Amino acid sequence: AQSVAQPEDQVNVAEGNPLTVKCTYSVSGNPYLFWYVQYPNRGLQFLLKYITGDNLVKGSYGFEAEFNKSQTSFHLKKPSALVSDSALYFCAVRDTGRRALTFGSGTRLQVQP
Amino acid sequence: GAVVSQHPSRVICKSGTSVKIECRSLDFQATTMFWYRQFPKQSLMLMATSNEGSKATYEQGVEKDKFLINHASLTLSTLTVTSAHPEDSSFYICSASIEANNQPQHFGDGTRLSIL
Numbered sequence: 337a338q339s340v341a342q343p344e345d346q347v348n349v350a351e352g353n354p355l356t357v358k359c360t361y362s363v364s365g366n367p368y369l370f371w372y373v374q375y376p377n378r379g380l381q382f383l384l385k386y387i388t389g390d391n392l393v394k395g396s397y398g399f400e401a402e403f404n405k406s407q408t409s410f411h412l413k414k415p416s417a418l419v420s421d422s423a424l425y426f427c428a429v430r431d432t433g434r435r436a437l438t439f440g441s442g443t444r445l446q447v448q449p
Numbered sequence: 450g451a452v453v454s455q456h457p458s459r460v461i462c463k464s465g466t467s468v469k470i471e472c473r474s475l476d477f478q479a480t481t482m483f484w485y486r487q488f489p490k491q492s493l494m495l496m497a498t499s500n501e502g503s504k505a506t507y508e509q510g511v512e513k514d515k516f517l518i519n520h521a522s523l524t525l526s527t528l529t530v531t532s533a534h535p536e537d538s539s540f541y542i543c544s545a546s547i548e549a550n551n552q553p554q555h556f557g558d559g560t561r562l563s564i565l
Contacts, residue, residue: 370553379455379542379556380493387551426492435546436483437554439492 338363340429342440349417350448357412357443359427368430369410370437371401373423380426386410397421417447452476453545455557463565464535470528470560472499472543478523479545483554484516487540496541499526533564 339362349355361367368387372380384395391403401412410427424444428437452475460468472482480501485493497518498506505518515537517529526545530537540561544554 368551372556377540377559377561379453379558380544382553382555385551385553435481436495436498437493437544438495441492 338367338429338438340427340438340440342425342427342443344443345441346444346446348446348448351419352416355412355414355417355421355445355447357425357427357445359410359412359440360408361410361427361429362408363429367410369401369403370428370430371395371399371410371412372426372428374426374442375423383412383425417445419447419449421445422447451547451555453543453555453557455543455560457560458558459561459563461563461565462533465532466564468530468533468562470530470541470543470562472526472528472545472557474524474545474555477545477547479526479547480523482520482526482543482545484518484526484528485542485544487542487559489540493542496528501526530562533562535564538562538564 341360370385371383374380383399384393386393386403394400399414424442426442427440454473456471482499484496487493496511499518499520501520507513520526540559542559544556546552546554
């Protein structure tokens with residue numbers, strides 16, 4: 337069975353500082369990894385994905401994520417946080433045998449001005 | 450591109466009412482759509498996989514007679530919560546993706562269901 341862990345319920349960072357939101361995963365086959373962001377009372381917006389290739393993936397709104405196979409991690413990063421980045425972030429995994437996503441528990445990012 | 454529209458965005462109704470939620474892929478065809486449920490301050494839980502032209506596949510513990518799914522066309526899936534009760538109150542979200550394993554799922558904006 338596939339699973340995703342987001343160890344931090346909340347991450348606080350000052351505007352302009354770099355941010356990291358952590359994610360580790362477990363799958364039986366090759367992982368397809370995704371990051372989504374959710375604003376209040378809204379659905380999820382796709383940020384970026386890792387399928388294969390370069391371990392550093394660049395996505396929307398200046399976000400990027402680093403795939404680390406040995407550590408089974410896929411941490412989300414941004415060099416300089418904005419107050420508007422404050423939202424709920426979900427890491428998700430899909431293995432090759434199943435199209436549905438398995439989500440982590442979510443991490444609330446709070447960027448302080 | 451790849452827009453998913455979900456309607457209605459909010460429903461408030463009395464206990465015992467049946468509620469239908471629509472999920473449409475606006476600019477692409479989706480043979481498969483997914484329905485998720487999200488409780489307050491929690492993650493998304495997959496309820497069922499909606500398959501165009503065939504029966505939905507339900508996750509363990511999800512009552513198929515309570516949550517009826519119909520996927521009659523390549524751009525529309527509906528979730529009907531039958532005889533809804535207060536414990537069915539939740540945020541329901543659908544998703545769809547262009548056919549290919551490496552394509553991301555795109556989500557509707559969700560439906561907030563409140564049963565009085």
